[in-house]
Amino acid sequence: MDNLETHKLLPSGEWEGFYCYLGEAEQHKMSTELTFRNGKIEGIGMDDIAPFSWHGVYKLETLKLKMTKSYATHQIIYAGDIDENGIWGMWDSVTDYSKYGFSMEMIVHLKEAIKDKIRGGFHIWPKKNKQNSVQDEAEDKVSESLKLKELFLEKLNL
Numbered sequence: 398m399d400n401l402e403t404h405k406l407l408p409s410g411e412w413e414g415f416y417c418y419l420g421e422a423e424q425h426k427m428s429t430e431l432t433f434r435n436g437k438i439e440g441i442g443m444d445d446i447a448p449f450s451w452h453g454v455y456k457l458e459t460l461k462l463k464m465t466k467s468y469a470t471h472q473i474i475y476a477g478d479i480d481e482n483g484i485w486g487m488w489d490s491v492t493d494y495s496k497y498g499f500s501m502e503m504i505v506h507l508k509e510a511i512k513d514k515i516r517g518g519f520h521i522w523p524k525k526n527k528q529n530s531v532q533d534e535a536e537d538k539v540s541e542s543l544k545l546k547e548l549f550l551e552k553l554n555l
Contacts, residue, residue, distance in 0.1 A: 402433035404457055406479050409433050414521030416444070416488060421517075429521065438464055455479065465491075475519060483522030490515035 401409050409432045415424035429442030431451060440451035446468060453464030453475070460479040465472050466488070477486025495501075 400434050402435075402455075404433075406460070406481065407433040407455065408523050411524035412440075412483075412521045413524045414483065414519065416517055416519040418517045427521070428524070438462065442466075462486075477519070483520060485520050486518070488517055488519050 410430065411428070412431050413426070413428045415426050417424055425445050427442055427444035429440050429451065431438060431440040433455065436454055436456065438451055438453040438455055442449050442451065447470075449466050449468050451464050451466060453462055455462035462475075462477055462479060462484065464475045466475055472491050473488050474491050475486060475488045477484045
């Protein structure tokens, strides 16, 4: 593949991670194959909902990205920061409830009622070789738990 991103924080290939719903700490696992090229992101993946595809953009100057996760039935917008721990950020459903014939008042009420299920946080990282040592795995768990705490305390205001 030509013109693949060479930045060490954005290796094309297998990535893994999780997403969480707003107000919940339960991690919903996902695995994905991502390609970073010329400021664009493409990929496919699978989580506990269904298979999906990715399309998005990234900026090396700011180390930020925005991606759309497309399922057969709906789309989710992911916006995040890129750092040595992978990609962290927030997701939000972009479902258009008006196409179902709901009034604006009903849509506002519906979104308020299900707000904890249409937003949340996520973290993905490049999948490592099976040759990781026990020490590497222990360090990863500490890093994951600290970042999850930061995500839920600071960004979700819990």
